[in-house]
Amino acid sequence: MNNFELKNPTKIIFGKDTIKQLESEIPKDAKVLLLYGGGSIKKNGIYEQVKKALTKVDVVEFGGIPANPEYATLMEALQVIKEENITYLLAVGGGSVIDGTKFLSAAALFEGDTPWDILTNNIRTEIGMPFATVLTLPATGSEMNSGAVITRAETKEKLAMGGPGLFPVFSILDPQVISSIPQRQLANGLMDSFTHVLEQYMTYPVGALLQDRFAESILQTIIEIAPKVLKDPTDYEAAANFMWSCTMALNGLIQKGVPGDWAVHAMGHELTALFGIDHARTLAIITPSHYKFNFETKKEKLAQFGERVWKIKEGNKEERAHAAIDKTEAFFHKLGIQTKLSDYTDDYKGTAEEIAKRFTDRGWLGLGEHQNLTPEKVEKIVKMAY
Known part of the structure; x- marks a missing residue:
């Protein structure tokens, strides 16, 4: 067996009706950007559960993150983060939304020329903006790891990124969500x-x-x-x-x-x-x-x-x-x-x-x-x- 180091700081909250625990896990003084995909969470009841659990914190929303999270769309979200003085990110979705949120976590604190450099130059993110996830589509494991893959349509590229600063603070896994997938x-x-x-x-x-x-x-x-x-x-x-x-x-x-x-x-x-x-x-x-x-x-x-x-x-x-x-x-x-x-x-x-x-x-x-x-x-x- 090879030498290794193992550290995974993500807290997992698993089981039925656990989305309501957002209320006790999100810091009360946070200004949250709620990120999601094409809007299916508004049809299957997940959005309503999330919003109800977030009534005590300041929340801004950004929807429309596509499958294979697109760089141009994420740059629009990054602008919202800066304009609204966001301090905490919440991904409600599958791997694409979570990966996109990881990119935003890194990009929000990135001091280089352009956030795309994070991917093209393989820059490890040591510290990112704190974020959490509510998993709606099991697949990628992104809810408990520190990696992400981002797509850029204009150049037809799909590149990976990661680093110890990109572990979710916590992730909520309610298996009931798959009933509408x-x-x-x-x-x-x-x-x-x-x-x-x-x-x-x-x-x-x-x-x-x-x-x-x-x-x-x-x-x-x-x-x-x-x-x-x-x-x-x-x-x-x-x-x-x-x-x-x-x-x-x-x-x-x-x-x-x-x-x-x-x-x-x-x-x-x-x-x-x-x-x-x-x-x-x-x-x-x-x-x-x-x-x-x-x-x-x-x-x-x-x-x-x-x-x-x-x-x-x-x-x-x-x-x-x-x-x-x-x-x-x-x-x-x-x-x-x-x-x-x-x-x-x-x-x-x-x-x-x-x-x-x-x-x-x-x-x-x-x-x-x-x-x-x-x-x-x-x-x-x-x-x-x-």
Whole structure:
């Protein structure tokens, strides 16, 4: 097991009817900017619950943060923060709203030339404006980590940011909120969390026995509850396990002491930036091809994954590893998610070359757990995913 440090200061408030606890968690002297997305929270009762809990504090609202939080929209919100002398941010939404709020937390105190530099120059945020979240869509784990991904439409870029100053102060997780989430978004959440685990697990063995079993337990739980969540989002037990699995998949715990990959996300982000494909679905496009291309370096963990998670007992190590890839792709299909770029667009010619060029231009010359996935190899992986 590798050396590691672990600190996660986010307070989690989990369970039924917990949104009302905002009243006791938000500082009474705060001036709050309430941030949300397209307005679905006003149709499903969450907005009303939040507003009722915030009656004793000064609140300004900013809605309209899109999926794949857009830089231009966030800059409008940043202007509101400055004009209204906001001191506290509250994200009510899924990963996109929370990621956008993290950007605003960093940008509000940033002293550089332009906030976009935070992303292009990989500037870690040590101190940000305090913020909290009310999770409405389980998927990204952003409610309990310090990372974010921001999109800029004018340049067709999607870049990551983070730092110890970007942990939420607290996050409220009420599983009842998923009852109004559309099937497509539920499937995306299941897919996203599943792949988050794989990015931290599907590398090579380092003797981290407990970490492997933590990861495998999350994968097994997602596989078990996925059909229940999709069939009946009002099933509280399934919803609770779904929400907590998404949080645990990316709150920092299972990545400690083990190597991480994250090349799937790097390539997937480019597909979202270029084509607007849902983030989770870009992961489904890249994952099978990535594992097939890097089979020799991943086969130990692939075989373990097949044996422990998919219960594959037949065949030798290589056969079990190949079977694990097939089982994983079949699971994505059962979620209703297709796994080829051509399933989403006819205009994919030249995509692999464009992504490889972008990585070269950024100096991303070695991705993956071995830092050996060159832009040339990335090009081959993306072509395999056509």
